[in-house]
Amino acid sequence: MSFLNAEEPTVVELITDFGLNILWHPTTGLQIGDQVQDLLKDILAGKVQMDILVYEGSLIKGPNNTGTMNYFADRPMMDWIKELSKVAGYVVAIGDCATWGGIPAVAPNPSESTGLQFHKKNKGGFLGHDYVSKGGLPVINIPGCPAHPDWITQILVAISVGRIGDVLIDEFHRPKTFFTDFVQDGCTNVTNFAQKVDGNFGKRGGCLFYEVGCRGPMTRASCNNILWNRQSSKTRSNHPCLGCTEPGFPHNDLMKGSVFKTMKHLGVFPKEVPTGRTKLAYYMEAGFQKVMPTNKRVTETSK
Numbered sequence: 001m002s003f004l005n006a007e008e009p010t011v012v013e014l015i016t017d018f019g020l021n022i023l024w025h026p027t028t029g030l031q032i033g034d035q036v037q038d039l040l041k042d043i044l045a046g047k048v049q050m051d052i053l054v055y056e057g058s059l060i061k062g063p064n065n066t067g068t069m070n071y072f073a074d075r076p077m078m079d080w081i082k083e084l085s086k087v088a089g090y091v092v093a094i095g096d097c098a099t100w101g102g103i104p105a106v107a108p109n110p111s112e113s114t115g116l117q118f119h120k121k122n123k124g125g126f127l128g129h130d131y132v133s134k135g136g137l138p139v140i141n142i143p144g145c146p147a148h149p150d151w152i153t154q155i156l157v158a159i160s161v162g163r164i165g166d167v168l169i170d171e172f173h174r175p176k177t178f179f180t181d182f183v184q185d186g187c188t189n190v191t192n193f194a195q196k197v198d199g200n201f202g203k204r205g206g207c208l209f210y211e212v213g214c215r216g217p218m219t220r221a222s223c224n225n226i227l228w229n230r231q232s233s234k235t236r237s238n239h240p241c242l243g244c245t246e247p248g249f250p251h252n253d254l255m256k257g258s259v260f261k262t263m264k265h266l267g268v269f270p271k272e273v274p275t276g277r278t279k280l281a282y283y284m285e286a287g288f289q290k291v292m293p294t295n296k297r298v299t300e301t302s303k
């Protein structure tokens with residue numbers, strides 16, 4: 001559904017300007033029932049060419065690796081995906097469920113859910129460690145809960161114009177274009193982060209790292225540069241980043257008391273510190289700011 005909100009480019013522009021032919025989509029597809037099944041069979045038989053397989057949702061293997069918990073077009077979805085992935089030019093996984101299993105894969109994982117080529121941080125997933133599509137690439141992961149629509153459409157454009165080879169991916173197969181900077185880059189609360197001024201839900205000003213568990217400094221995503229609806233983001237509306245584009249999401253496996261709360265040692269020191277910093281260096285710097293604050297008040301930039 002996020003895909004339909006894309007703005008640069010829009011879904012219509014994908015079709016009219018970039019010549020994509022969307023063979024089927026659960027919302028816009030004209031085929032229903034047996035027609036969907038026939039289309040999928042034609043793709044597998046080579047009668048219809050499918051250049052890109054875009055998949056959303058976790059791969060449900062339960063119970064007991066039969067996949068019958070999730071039927072689609074009269075057979076387990078996982079059976080369709082296994083076969084379609086062999087004929088697809090490229091495979092793109094959209095959202096946390098398809099990329100690393102997402103919330104359904106949280107222990108005890110009763111549906112035996114996993115991602116297309118990762119299970120949480122471990123490479124492998126449903127298609128296996130060494131899977132590459134006919135185009136020679138592994139699964140391209142566009143995580144997020146949901147994934148930003150423009151990340152999706154821009155990667156589809158790169159494939160459709162033959163430039164996907166220029167798009168570098170990181171160790172978790174995320175396009176570096178969108179997943180190199182941190183959510184904190186571009187956050188309007190960043191001065192308060194540096195000066196250790198606490199914020200809170202919906203409260204203007206202050207940083208959400210210290211008490212309510214913002215993961216902006218540990219989460220690679222362009223949410224504060226490619227804004228949502230081209231106008232805002234979670235942290236700009238003073239809601240903590242949940243770290244939804246990282247393979248550890250949902251972090252702490254949704255353990256009671258771990259959501260919207262900064263986990264701390266001794267009730268004082270954050271258990272997780274910004275990526276790239278040692279705990280010692282971070283604690284020393286934060287302690288110095290606490291004792292010798294350069295600014296005790298909320299800064300103008302975050303009002």
Ligand code: SF4
Binds near residue numbers: 183184187188208
């Ligand atoms: S609100 Fe979150 S993203 Fe923004 S400065 Fe604080 S920790 Fe970083």
Ligand code: SF4
Binds near residue numbers: 146
């Ligand atoms: S701000 Fe954080 S939780 Fe929100 S969409 Fe971006 S990465 Fe996900």
